[in-house]
Amino acid sequence: MGSQIEPRQLNKLCQKCQQIFPVTGLWPWERRDPDQVFSGGKQWHLRDLTIDELDESATTDGCHLCRVFLDSLIPIPKLIILTNCDGYTSWREDVKTITFYLRLVNRDHDPDNYNFSLDHDVKPSYGGSSIDLKPVTPKDSPFQPSWVIRSNHLPYGYKNSPSPVTIFQPSSTTNFDPLALEQIRSWIHDCTHNHEACRGASLVQNSMAEFLEKVRFIDVGLDDTATVRLVERIKDTNVKYITLSYRWTVETPKTNLKTHNKDKYHQSIPTENWPQIYKDAVALSRTLGIRYVWIDSLCIIQDDGKDWNTQASLMHRIYTHGYLNLAHACAEFSPGLEVTRDPISVSPCVLSRTRTASSSEYWACFVNYTPSSDLARAPLYSRGWCYQERFLATRTVHFSQQLYWECKAGHASESFTGDKGLAWSRGSASSNPDILTSVDQANDQRFSTVFGVSTVWQTIVRDYSQTQLTQYSDRLAALRGVFNRFWEILDASQERDWCVAGLWKKYLIRQLIWYRVSHRHGHYDEFERIRDTAYYASFEKQLAGFPSWSWASCPTSPGSSSIAWPGHTEPEYQNEPLVEIETIIPLNSQALHLGYPGFESSALVLRTAFGFFGFDAEQLLSKWESWFSTCKADARAYNGDKCQFQVLINLDRPIIGVVEKEDLRLLPISMEYQAGRWDTVWIEGILLEEVGVEDDLPTFRRMGQWSHRYDMDTCTQQSPIPGLLGSFDTKERLEIELGEFRKRRELLPFRRYKLV
Template sequence: MPLSKTLRSARRQTSGSSAQPRRRVCRTCNNLDPRGHTSSVYQTESKQGAISALTLVVDALALERTKTPQERGCRYCTVLVQALDEFYEGWRGCRARITVEIREKGSIRVGIEGEKWAGELIEIYARAASRAPWPTLGTAHPIPSNSGSDDTFDFARRCIQDCLTNSKHGACQPSPTSVPVGPKRLVDVGRVTSPIRLIDTQGKWFQYATLSHCWGTGPILTATKANWKKLTSNIPFDALPPLFQDAIIITRQLGLRYIWIDSLCIIQDSTRDWETESSKMGSIYEFSYITISATGAADGSARCLADRRKPIRIDYENTSHKEFALRARKTLDQHPDLNEGKPAKPTGALMRRAWALQEHVLSTRVLHYTATELLFECKTSHRCECSPARRIYPTTPALIPKAIAQQSKHSYGVWEAWQRIVEQYSQRDLTVANDKLPAISGIAHKIKDATGSSYLAGLWKENLASDLLWSSSALVTQVYASDTYRAPTFSWSSLDTAVTYYAPDEDERAVFTPTVKLRSSSIALSGLNALGTVTDGSVMLRGACLPAILSSQLKDNSWEYTLLIKGTSAIRVSHDCMLGANEDTTTSTQEPTVRRANLGFELKPFRAPVLCLSVARYDGWLSGLVLGKSNRVKDAYERLGTFSAGVEAFRKAEEKNLLLV
């Protein structure tokens, strides 16, 4: 719950501040007043005078012991306790910190640290129709109690209409030179005299919505070779899963006649149809009128249009024994972060699915149906039911267009955007492991169209040195190699692990120098998607190489890997996954080699030879790859991890051509 930039940079209160010392100020909650605390900050640029804000971190056990006002305890702490009891079951007795964010004339936001309640907040506010119980407490915009209410649909229509007609939304309009690639099939949502049915567009253009949703593990209606012709005649409304029923209702309410739903508009048991239509998915979402994102639904049995939890009443009595009724409601920490310049992070099951990321990134306009409110995003602005005014915030659909627009000014912008997307994507789940590259191919097509660069199974030829230096997230400790081939080892897509890239500052970026050259590359594709599934891949690189010994040891229940290079101190390796020494040698004189370990491989300490390849240099230090000899391809190497070291470590390195597979 960060403060705005103007508040963060504002001065602290001084003795000359207009706020006067008050008596009996609670040391725990500061009487829920943002003023007068040593941590208070003030926005002095406001036309209304100094606006204060305060963020407190409160110990849960200390707050739990709060006395009631009748026991001469703090009446403000009691407000917090009542709200916590209502929304955070089990908070009493937990050893967690509670964050309380107070902003003058605004609502109070309360959250508890820890995984159990991650992303959940309580919003405490005054009733709009009555006087606030204390001067600094503000009101909150009402949110309808059902996501299918007239008010919610009116909000959605206003957002869409503003995006379509506002001159500032030029980024949301299709380029005059772009040629829309429409879907082969659409669902006709029907009218009074016509049924719901599947239609073949026959190359014609129709205005349509798209649905972004979780399939889940339960039964779902799909188009197959056996039933698709029947679906072109009639799809009974009752035969649709509840989620699809809601999507049909939303489509009708928005004045549209057609919607694209992947499970119905792609023949699922036809490999050719799936490859053809899934390869167009990026364009299908980009050119849709609106994407209906079932963000909070875990599968087709859930609904978009549902009741929301109503706000609760909290009774408060001031020192004059006058009674007030406050309100508190559950909200989600899913709004844009203006301090960091980050877009909204809608919360729900869909945000954990890999396929859904490109649907979010590539859509022009999105309605996110979350558990607490409806969010709207386009390539220009963000709006939500709790803050319905139009705001020019950073958005996810604007990420790639913005990077492309700035490409002439900052050539690295597109590559950084790709790497940030890969970082998010690699944290998400896939039901089918081989969808790793197809599920991000729509975004890859946009990058390829903008840059003209060759695509190497998740990496880009024009940014190869930087792209090669991905590393497994430090949070991932037990990752194993797949038993079946999915991608070359130099690609992040070869593993099921969250990955990160080093983000250099401006000074480091200025001195970043690739130290490898691409001699040749080869990518063997499977299917019709040119940026999809691969069956093989390799790159021939020339760069400075140095032999080393890789040592492994078990420390605090985690395996650590260290490079031992003659004449230098030990270098810690960021390993891609669990590693093991392959001791299946044909003669006793052969040395063991290191390889990625599959699940079931017996992990044990080893010392074995590897090769270190310098990939890029940042002034006085360099980063590179740790390589082991491939058991699959003769005279080739496979990636094991990454390392960083001072340039002096490579003073005796030798230039070589290496084949990576």
């Protein structure tokens, strides 16, 4: 352990930055009336420079503020590199000038107390973020130099902080520095003593005893002289162990646990050829006084399918009950957990000045990211298996350019830590990988109105579907631990609420109308850009084991596309299903015998009173074949020159092979409406292709999702679905139509279809 980088001087400014922020007197814009300078959305021009000038100042001259400027530009280009997208080189060459400017965000009642933000204008733009300029006060600290951000000046991402946020300036050149390790101890102590949510994650004693009968650990001892060996059936139900979250490399299989070396590993495990990350995990475990470590490649017999399935079914317990998870967040840039770093790339820049002989001020400059948003871009979490591990772990230390802490109560980092150990608390599903913790803590009323079981699961699938897997056939297996934890926390066993091919039985009708959405507006994503038929066919082969109606069968790409659901969660929206699930036919229920409450492949028998309705299928196919609109198409039915209705169709995957327009159908799944100021009805369903007859039933496979919206302002024509709704032009008329619809539905005969 150690670094070859010489420590850099923190808060050092280049000459141009010194001119902007002189250490004495007024700053340039303060020589005028700030209310006039920043009135009407005006901004104060700071400086113009090229990307090369900025890079030179930050890396060669060591300007701390220029480093912050540079980091505000870099996140999107870094993401492009990590996802193997092109464009970064040409972007840098095309950038001629970057303009930085200052804007007034707000000021409190003190006329001299301003709150600023530094922004930039760069073309072509790949995004980036603003820089916060916050007034801070010095604070005594046993660690590094530190300042406190006053509560009325907290950045947006830290508004939910459970305590005042302290800015630290780590000066070490490695995240294995003694002060950094002491910070880990401090986080652990605070979490284990003060966080009720984290303490509640432990298993009850009888469950723990049963769990320990099945799981293995690596006994690493408490010092460097201890023999490293494999152990099983530990009797101590209070055992503490560390887990490891990392990416396999070509070196990993060389030391795997196999059937032939299992007995030998019980005596001693040779560590000479271990990957560096294993050695680091052992060193940290001993430093923290934790004797046992769990590492998948050494605790699961890799050439025994039965053992692999058994251990996979325990994954939610392995990570949830672990004392601490060590995450190799910067997996692509370091072979081990230790990372060398330039201190100015980790520490916020603090500007100091003396306005008068007796008055000193301090201002902190930092890119406005929370620890959770930093981690969202970490290479490790682009991997599907690692998403599950992060989701399940009770508490995790992420090893990257700096240390990040994450537990069920919140986040922190070496740079931003609250007085109670956390700088940012849990509170939003989108930024919290373990949103079930919030659900578990909430009472039933809050759970039903704020989260909703179906909404929680949709958030999980949205985030997980953006990850990568070496084998796409593992797409549901790599989420099995999350299935099990979801199942246990919600006590779904009481209702036999299984997870069927990645969708929950209780909410299956609503969850059938998922769709693939692109996140890179104006750019083709991976599957849109590469048009080689063999490429698509390879995904078809890997995902063929999943039913077409499951999101698991739909290829997505990290950072570019994911699975989403239409609809609204506000209480005023009401939903009525238009189909019934008559039968779920499991095609692979082996996992049920292993304690996994679900099956990954099945067919559905649907009952519905509303049949398929027609659309311009030829138009859809021609648009797809000409790449007019990738995975999207408008299908219209016309009555003369007047558009009677419009359906937006999202294809799940590229069309491979021949598809006859006569075989395509639109099946309505649900109707959602809002009876309020704007009276609108959404009809949503799935695009199907007829594939024959099975079990004497017309059989279809899913090809996409569709939605149709009409309201009293835009649609005076009758619904395109026979027997559904007539035209309406007032709220009262909509209520009448809904009543008539329910009466008709009771009289309509049901049809049965099979979905595979």
